[in-house]
Amino acid sequence: MNFWPDRKVCEPQLKEMRHIMSRLVMKFGGTSVANIERIRNVAQHVKREVDAGHQVAVVVSAMSGKTNELVAWCREASPLHDAREYDAVVASGETVTAGLLAIALQDIGIQARSWQGWQIPILTSDAHGSARIESIHGDEIVKRFTERKEVAVIAGFQGIHAPTGRITTLGRGGSDTSAVAIAAAIKADRCDIYTDVDGVYTTDPRVVPKARRLERVAFEEMLEMASLGAKVLQVRSVEVAMVHKVKTFVRSSFDDPANPQPGTLICDEEDILEQQVVTGIAFARDEAQITLRRVSDKPGVAAAIFMPLAEANINVDMIIQVVSDDTTTTDLTFTVPAIDFERAKGVLEKARSEIGFASIQGAMDLVKVSAIGIGMRSHAGVAARAFKALAEKGINIRAITTSEIKFSVLIDAAYTELAVRTLHSLYGLDKA
């Protein structure tokens, strides 16, 4: 599969050039557009692709720090601010970057215009603050690719809810999703996510210096990695890429625009020739564990516990149920984000009479370490090797969850680095 066509063409073939040109979406995050100098650098990346004959749509985030500033103002104006107004305010950060990049592109001779979400339009649900893209009308953009050779510079993160005509935003990291969804809508050959790292790594290189950049990662693996703590892409963007089969590269915007590195390709499983058993190790800090002792073992008890937590918008993750010493009751253990720990305990205390339990116990400062790899499907005993290796290092496993292509262990946060490095070596991911 050839994403950067660089076939040799002879004179008679030149007329056919337009058929082999690619259509690209290039997405640049906040640190890549942090100031005008960096925006000029982004313009050079875009110029390279335009000069190569490609049709380009660029998706941009707000200049780094701007979104935080806008969010802080909304909170200062009212702790319980209207999500519709919040969206109108916060979306303006991306609007500014799109206009500035269009100007910077024109300055180096590239035909370009900016697009706000409502101008395209990018239609979304009305879930303000975390809206879902419903459809994108990319016809005008595509028409301008051909008729005017114009680069479309699109404000990421934002859309419009058509029935109300109000601006929406897609939630933190939403520009990734904008980029992938636009790539799907305009049938782009690929979507390049430019960021401040040069690709997806086997794990966080700050924790494991021996971490390697991956050349290719399967959509399913990337989805698990993003869900389990890898911050390189928004989870939703990977879902969209997977569903619409958008070939997505994670690349560095800090490369020399004249000499870019390929980064990591997120692609279909079939496009990965040498499949590893484990592709990467992810970890999520700030987990907390809650154990309810001697929960009466009767039908409906799980609902009595987890419904009130769901209503309080608390995300419950790993759930383990074990028969307690008293055989008519069970002990029930689960994890919540550390930030929700106290609130979750309060919710459960309130529901104590309906649930029926002897006591609540809890632990903070936990970390969930996960190993991900589609090779696990066809290999048995992958997780068992990890349990053994961690035990040999004296690391106590508090909880385990597994799925078809990953397993996770909950351990004390103090062992994070040791556990991640142990698993990274165990599965042969260390750099040669």
Next chain:
Amino acid sequence: MNFWPDRKVCEPQLKEMRHIMSRLVMKFGGTSVANIERIRNVAQHVKREVDAGHQVAVVVSAMSGKTNELVAWCREASPLHDAREYDAVVASGETVTAGLLAIALQDIGIQARSWQGWQIPILTSDAHGSARIESIHGDEIVKRFTERKEVAVIAGFQGIHAPTGRITTLGRGGSDTSAVAIAAAIKADRCDIYTDVDGVYTTDPRVVPKARRLERVAFEEMLEMASLGAKVLQVRSVEVAMVHKVKTFVRSSFDDPANPQPGTLICDEEDILEQQVVTGIAFARDEAQITLRRVSDKPGVAAAIFMPLAEANINVDMIIQVVSDDTTTTDLTFTVPAIDFERAKGVLEKARSEIGFASIQGAMDLVKVSAIGIGMRSHAGVAARAFKALAEKGINIRAITTSEIKFSVLIDAAYTELAVRTLHSLYGLDKA
């Protein structure tokens, strides 16, 4: 004429209240919304009017400093930036304030929503950077006044050019024009322009401490004052107010919201009972004078001089033509903004052969001092008294222009304060 209805109503009349309530536009400039604390203060001003039973549309500028920041980025990205992109970028400042004020209003229990120019829509010409409002569709806003008792918080300065769907801006100070035009569109009973001064003064109080706040100023006078250097209102906003007879108040946003002062009413001439001969003294610094010596006195020579200047976008103001000592030629003198002085001389040197003149002379550091008053129409010799008074102070007049309700003199900038004070006293404008 009663702008703040405060009639006593007895019980049976309460049902009729809606008929005597007013519909108001309140406009707040950049310093009035400079931070969240000030935006909260603005919300209190709005609350006062809502509590009094009025229907309120609020028009806001960008937080002070924000527009400058955005403009600087555009210039940094390209000195010759695309005005359409500039507009998209710069308009975002007002969008942010509108959202934040809506949030702050909701926080104190006032139903409110923000509106961007394109959402209303405010339709404009495509003269990006200085677009003219063509029409405003205020129906939805008015409907929400009645159906939801909702305050409309409108981003000033911005609109949309419908055929292209691009964002436009109205030029510096454009939020004043937005406010007055919206007031006309929704048939508001009055338009309150809240600013950092408490009204329109007989002249700049920083130059003449004895300057008095005017209770009323006629539209025509305000138009001349704004054109001749008074910075309190954008010229275009006064034109719109005059054409649509929008009763406009200039008031202070720094007043205690619970105890606001009335400010200055800009109104029809007929509504001003005691008309002064001179209402105010305005002055514009940074004028430059150019004199062409021995211009051949033939038809078409004025066009040969002023067409190239107009093409170079240089604004020529006071023009004086005198026969030179050689009777077959004339000397021609005119003023330009000091910032365009060198450029204007260059343009004229280039056109020298077509025009035909002996030499160019110039002077910088000039000021144009003007006296304005509709009473001049019915009083002769008003300007003559000024020439005499200025001569007595030893101030040399370089040029004079007059119109029905004002006269202007061009003098050396060093005499600005002396001249303004002299005229201010001469026409009886000093505070008692």
